[in-house]
Amino acid sequence: MFKPGNTIKLEITDFAAGGVGLAKKNGFPIFVEGSAIGDVILAEITFAKKDFAEAKIKELITPSKDRCKPRCKHFPDCGGCSLQHISYEAQVDYKHRIISDTLSRTAKIDPSLILPMIPASSPWFYRNKIQLPFKRLKRDILMGYFKPGTHQVVDMDVCFVQEEELTRIARVIRGIIREFEVSIYDEDKRIGILRHLVVRGSNATGEMLVGFIINAKNLPFEKEIVKKIRDRFKNVVGVLVSVHQANTNVILGNKTKVIWGRDHYIDQLGDFKFKVSFPSFYQVNSKQTEVLYDHILKLAGLKSNDIVIDAYAGVGTIAAWVASRCKEVYGIEEIEEACFDAEENMQMNHIYNVKYGQGRVEEIFQEFKRLEIKSDVVILDPPRAGCSAEAIQSILKAKPKKIIYVSCAPPTLARDLKKFIDAGYTLKAVQPVDMFPHTPHIESVSLLC
Structure with missing residues (x-):
């Protein structure tokens, strides 16, 4: 046509x-x-x-009545966000439309079960982590997000969705890299060293980690670069390199090493403090994470004698949030570093009714079955790809009374909810929470009984 x-x-x-x-x-x-x-x-x-x-x-x-003037001069060329041309109130409405349409169309879910989306109290400067690719342009070094649909780097000196301190650190480090003329990775020729800069940290504690993703075993001018970072930023508690020599678009390499300081930073959510290692998964919007977790508690309706399984546990944030409301929590986490962090986080917060198993969800559920550990509530917080078919089968065999499903992707949420519903569970509610203002990403928490 x-x-x-x-x-x-x-x-x-x-x-x-x-x-x-x-x-x-x-x-x-x-x-x-x-x-x-x-x-x-x-x-x-x-x-x-x-x-x-x-x-x-x-x-x-x-023009639509929903249009507004974008705040950022890099919009829409920068791929860091794509909805700044729409008022925030309209963004929340649009996202609710998307999740309602996806769940009703794919899983035949009654739209009335999808509650109004909870907006962010502060839709600007919320991201606690940035991952910025480097690119050489003639004699200059660019650093910023990719232009949508390309690998063309948009050189960035300001960002309104990431915490301001992260941007400040990144700007200075770009200057340091220019000063020492570190070679930049060329993905077409597969030569050069520096691929990405990662900065992550906590607005609550002020602690920051700096990571360089490199196509080499060592970072050139390592000592000199670290000294300049330390001299300029007293809140940087660790500098690391992640060795990534494979020809893939995955950002982190398989080997990460500390070149100065610590391998983690400390963040605070609510009354809890959390150790977060460089490669560990952690929610990027700390303020909205507290809102999300409060709604997990609300939907779960935990009782003091409940046994809870926290699958895809990360560094233990959800377990810490629910531990005081139930008898025991068993966490499942595949990434070894995150599992270690989770165990240390329970000790740091004086939480003693949480235990962890390191491995895939379906594997650890088999171990729970062997040990005759039965669950009243299973909390799922899988990656964007959702739960594997094997993981869902293992959960169904465990027959928990309630399933709480935290999702960052409506299409895989719809797919997985349908599997649980087809197996006999009833969906009671879906609560969307806007964790990512000015982007199309949608987070939600669902209750199945």
Whole structure:
């Protein structure tokens, strides 16, 4: 019906996963990046198939009432966020539309079970972790996020979604790298050393970690670079390198080593302190994490004699949040460093009714069965890919009374909820929480009984 290069007048009537507007021409769906519901545009088709097309805005004829002026000068070229052109109130509404549509369409879930999305109290400067690729452009060194759909680095000196201290540290380190003329990795030629800069830390405690991802065994000018970082930033508690010599787009390498200081920082959530190692998973929005965890407690309705299994446990944040409300918590975590962190975090917070098993969820559930450990409540917080089929089967065999499912991806949430529902569980509620303002990412917590 359409070919790339065709121009067509469209009205955006809905919003789709990935943060793109949706228009229909005679029932044919056309997805338009950078649009908002209510926009009337002249669009240029950029990609077309038999059942859908993609387009870009060539002319904004009538702007949507939901539009606003983006705060960041790098928007929309920078891939760090994609919704700054939409007011925050409208973003929350759009995201609720997306999760409702995804769950009702894929898993036949009643939309009335999806509660209103909880917005962020502060939608700016919330990210506690940044991962920035380096790129050489002639004699200059660029550092920033990729332009959407490319590996073209947008040189960045300001960011309104990551904590300001992270940006300040990154800017200074870019200057240090320029000063020492460290070679930058070229992914086409597969030569060069420096691939990414990672900075993560805590706004609550002030502690920061700096990590260099390198295509070599050692970082050139290591001592000199560390000295300059230490002289400039007293809150940096550790500098690390992650050796990544494989030809993949995965950011972290298989081997991480400390070149100065500690391998972790300390964060605080609520009344708890947590040790977070460099490669460990940790929620990037600390303030909203507390909101999310409070709703886990609310939906779980724990009793003092309940046995809880915390699957995909990370560094133990959820376990710490629920431990005082139940008899025992058994955590499951596949990443060894995170499992060590979780055990230390329980000791640091004087929590003594939590134990950990290191391994895949389905493997540890088999071990629980052998040890005759029965669960009343299973809390799941899997990665974006969701639970494996084997993990779901192992949970179903354990027959918990309640399942709490924390998700960061509505499509895999819909897939997995359907499996639990088909096996006899009833979905009671889905509570979306906006953890990632100005991006299309959607977090939620669901209750199955």
